[in-house]
Amino acid sequence: MERKEFLKSIGAGAAFAVMFPCLGGCSKDSDNGTIVTEPTGVDFTIDLNSEEASKLANPGGFVLKNLVVVAKNAAGIFVAASQICSHEGYDQVRFQADQDLFYCDVHGSKFSQNGTPTNQVTQNNLKIYSIEQTGDILRVFE
Numbered sequence: 001m002e003r004k005e006f007l008k009s010i011g012a013g014a015a016f017a018v019m020f021p022c023l024g025g026c027s028k029d030s031d032n033g034t035i036v037t038e039p040t041g042v043d044f045t046i047d048l049n050s051e052e053a054s055k056l057a058n059p060g061g062f063v064l065k066n067l068v069v070v071a072k073n074a075a076g077i078f079v080a081a082s083q084i085c086s087h088e089g090y091d092q093v094r095f096q097a098d099q100d101l102f103y104c105d106v107h108g109s110k111f112s113q114n115g116t117p118t119n120q121v122t123q124n125n126l127k128i129y130s131i132e133q134t135g136d137i138l139r140v141f142e
């Protein structure tokens with residue numbers, strides 16, 4: 001099937017979406033976040049008794065700090081990944097409690113807790129950070 005026939009067969013609206021997939025969704029500083037450069041030298045702590053850590057009390061909860069998503073997975077283990085998506089660099093990675101994985105809602109990337117992509121949106125691994133817990137203090141670092 002020729003391109004023109006294909007576009008005609010799927011209709012004008014769909015053809016527009018195929019030809020201009022990023023209008024309104026891929027621009028910098030859009031509602032879908034901002035393209036950000038991956039930080040280097042990440043090394044910070046979170047006090048589990050602090051207000052900022054309140055969302056880490058239960059499995060599935062997560063907090064965003066220093067462009068890192070720190071989450072408590074379904075097993076109650078703390079995990080951390082970059083907030084910067086390995087697909088196109090938007091700062092929209094979050095933790096999805098019901099699937100126990102990291103995801104980015106800009107184009108739908110999903111990543112296992114070791115950073116491996118779990119769908120076909122990107123082949124690039126998500127950066128994962130180490131976590132060390134000493135008492136009530138979580139250290140997140142590279």
Ligand code: FES
Pocket residue numbers: 085086087088089090092104105106107108109121
């Ligand atoms: S930037 Fe495309 S899925 Fe995250």
